[in-house]
Amino acid sequence: MDIPRYWxxxxxxxxxxxxxxxDCGNLSFPPRLVCPKCKSRNCEKHYFKGLGTVYSxxxxxxxxxxxxxxxxxxxxxxxxxxxxxxxxxxxxxxPADIEIGMKVExxxxxxxxxxxxxxxxYGYKFRPIIAA
Ligand SMILES: [Zn+2]
Numbered sequence: 285m286d287i288p289r290y291w292x293x294x295x296x297x298x299x300x301x302x303x304x305x306x307d308c309g310n311l312s313f314p315p316r317l318v319c320p321k322c323k324s325r326n327c328e329k330h331y332f333k334g335l336g337t338v339y340s341x342x343x344x345x346x347x348x349x350x351x352x353x354x355x356x357x358x359x360x361x362x363x364x365x366x367x368x369x370x371x372x373x374x375x376x377x378x379p380a381d382i383e384i385g386m387k388v389e390x391x392x393x394x395x396x397x398x399x400x401x402x403x404x405x406y407g408y409k410f411r412p413i414i415a416a
Contacts, residue, residue, distance in 0.1 A: 299331050300313065300331065300332040300333075300334050300364075300390055300408055301313075301315060301329055301330070301331055301332075302314065302315050302329075302330050302331075302332055302368065303315040303316060303319075303327040303328065303329065303330055304327060304328055304329075304330035305319035305321065305322060305324050305326065305327050306324070306326045306327060306328060307319065307322055307324040307326050308321055308322040308324065310322065311330055311332075311366050311367065311368050312368065313332060313364075313368050313370050315327075315329070332364050332365075332366055332368070333364070333365055333366070334364075334389055334390030334408070335364070335365045335387070335388075335389050335390075335413075336362040336363050336364040336365060336370075336387075336388055336389075336410070337362065337363045337385060337386065337387055337388070338360055338361075338362060338363075338382060338383065338384055338385060338386045338388055339360070339361040339362060339363050339369060339384065340360055340361045340384060341358055341359070341360030341361075341374070341382045341384070342358065342359060342360065343356050343357070343358045343379040344356060344357055344358070344359060356379060357373060357374070357379075358373070358374040358377070358379045358382055359371065359372065359373050359374065360372065360374060360382065360410075362388060362410055372390075372408060372409060372410050373393075373409045373410070374388075374409060374410055374411065375391060375393050375409040375410070375411050376391070376411040376412070377411055377412050381412070382412075386412055387412065387413045388410040388411060388412055388413060389410065389411060389413050390408045390409070390410055391408070391409055391410070391411055392407070392408060392409075393407070393408075393409045
């Protein structure tokens with residue numbers, strides 16, 4: 285990913301910014317120009333809380349080049365509290381400890397380092413909420 289694209293996506297990556305349709309109330313992530321439900325363009329920014337439940341998960345052993353150094357790692361589908369399903373990487377948890385139905389929260393983590401002199405890019409990942 286190049287730098288301009290990174291900065292353009294910064295809010296989306298750090299704060300889980302999506303869109304809310306003002307006509308039908310549908311929430312979407314990633315944000316879309318047009319409401320996927322009613323095709324309205326009458327949408328505003330919506331920030332998700334970053335809390336959700338694991339819907340499904342899988343562990344990647346053969347990673348694409350830039351993720352090679354962190355393989356194996358786990359990714360999954362997460363149902364946000366707001367009712368939107370997103371794809372994300374897990375962090376702070378062993379692959380074997382991830383369970384369907386587990387409560388998770390968003391944290392900002394390093395995604396990859398873009399070469400030895402390149403910037404370190406950060407984005408959202410999800411980790412289990414440890415019950416108090
Ligand atoms: Zn709509």
